Amino acid sequence: MAVQIENLGQLDRKVTLEFARADLAKAREARLVKLGKTMKMAGFRPGKVPKNLVEKQYGMQVDFELQFDKASELFYELAQIEKIALAGQPRLEPKSELEADTIVFDALFEVLPEVKIGDFSKAEVTKYLTEIADPEIDRAIDVLRKQQVHYHPRGEAGHHGDGGANMAAQAGDQVVIDFVGKIDGVEFAGGKAENFEYVLGEGRMLPEFEAATLGLKAGESKTFPLAFPADYHGKDVAGKTAEFTITVKSVNWPHLPAVDDAFALSMGVTEGGVAKMRAEVKENLDREVKRRITSLLKNEVMEKLNSLCELDVPKSLVASEQERLVESARQDLMQRGIPNAKDVPIPVEMFAEQATKRVRLGLILGDLVKQQNLAATADQIKAEIDEQAATYEDPKEVVRWFYSNPSRLKDIENLVLEDNVIKYFTSLAKVTDKAISFEELSKLN
Incomplete structure (x- = not known):
């Protein structure tokens, strides 16, 4: 077996492997016998196919497999002896005929590179420092409260109040509306809905739509132009201007739970309260x-x-x-x-x-x-x-x-x-x- 490793540049290497075809004879015979035991052919019982027919059917395949296996075995033996730091699997290329007395393979492979570690003392990095105080805790609790928000109609007295004297839709309110949109006087697909519900300020609707809804009371209507952005997901209306008419069905104000022991319990805190x-x-x-x-x-x-x-x-x-x-x-x-x-x-x-x-x-x-x-x-x-x-x-x-x-x-x-x-x-x-x-x-x- 040749052990001369050729340097093909940077990390690429090549080594030529040689072995006698006769060295595979015993393994070849055993492989053909094993295949013959399961081979099926018309006119013969399973496992009774004559040896020459098994050879004819599988001989070249067995030679190919055994020669590649042997080349692979020799390569990894060489890699271990020479302490080659392999970067991956070798590519084995046969350089001789299957029937040749001496089988020759080229093994092409990459080795792991030398890593040149730089001077870390020249590096500058930033480590951020953040302290959690009451304001951050309050904001986090507000987020938890908003997850339990529920809504009441403005003006209707209830256990949590009536939302105040202002009956108009405000930021944070939930509104239920009917709307219809037209382009050049013609309604378009997706531009009409009844009892459509959304919360003002959540960004679910286009800014012009929300702006038009703000300040309206239940039962009021408004007509306004709305220019769809050029990159709007609805390709049929993208870049066009529509005229919308909205009618507010109801305006509901948000009620957030109080920060008390009951709220803490709802958050899974069974002892210790707020x-x-x-x-x-x-x-x-x-x-x-x-x-x-x-x-x-x-x-x-x-x-x-x-x-x-x-x-x-x-x-x-x-x-x-x-x-x-x-x-x-x-x-x-x-x-x-x-x-x-x-x-x-x-x-x-x-x-x-x-x-x-x-x-x-x-x-x-x-x-x-x-x-x-x-x-x-x-x-x-x-x-x-x-x-x-x-x-x-x-x-x-x-x-x-x-x-x-x-x-x-x-x-x-x-x-x-x-x-x-x-x-x-x-x-x-x-x-x-x-x-x-x-x-x-x-x-x-």
Whole structure:
């Protein structure tokens, strides 16, 4: 077996493999005997087909399979002996005839690149700081209250009042209307409805429609022009101006539940009332702040790693990652119920940049973890699982769920590994703390 490895440039390599066809004789005979036991042919009982007919039917196929298997075996033996860091599977190309006494294959393959780690002390990253105080807690509770909103007709007295003296539709009110739209005096499809219900200010309707409704009372009508945007989803009316007439059937004001112990109970807080609810809301917000800050810092660190480190990217790994991303996109389409998602053409080229970036980062992280001993430890993995499990009603069951599945456990291991890399990187880089509000933090990608 030849052991001379040819350098074809950058990461591409080639090695020529040779072996005697006679070395496969015993395996060839055994393979043909096995096939003959199940071979069916007219005029013969199963398993009783003559050897020469089995040879005629399967001889070339067996030669082809055995020669490729042998070449593959020799290649991986060589890779182990020579300690070749393979980037992917080799491409085996036969260079001899099937019947030749000496079988020759070229094995074309890529090796993993050398990663040149840059000077992290020259990097600058931002770490955001956000404190959760009463205003943030109040806003979060308001969101919870709005999830339990219900509506009462304006002017009708009830247990929660009558909504005040102003009977006109206001922002936040729920209105029920009839409407009809016409373009050049002709009604159009989708431009008419009865007892149509929506809430003013939620953005469900076009701004002109909402503006026309504001200030109207139950029983009042209004006619107004409405210009549909050029990119409006209804292609028949996009870019055109319609004349709408709306008639308000009812105006209903929103009633939000009071922030009291009953409301806390409705939120699942069985003990401690409002104070306990506020503490739990703060805990959840703190957890969200930590998650977002960690995510933003991680993204910035990964960008810096990508720019500071130099390496050649194996084409085979990029191709594999592109295929994986295509399959992921297809699964997403299927989960969203897209018709014929299995057959929708998804060009791999659209994932070239993303795949290349992922492969680069994967190689950089792998090299850095190895160099600096940043692999996730069992204690770190357990601590991360315990932290995630603590947010659930039955933490022990969640811990069991993680440890019962190697794939889920691997996800946690990768999470801890990335955290180790971030800590190492930020210990060397210049880190600038920046205090921002929760609202500002929520808008950052």
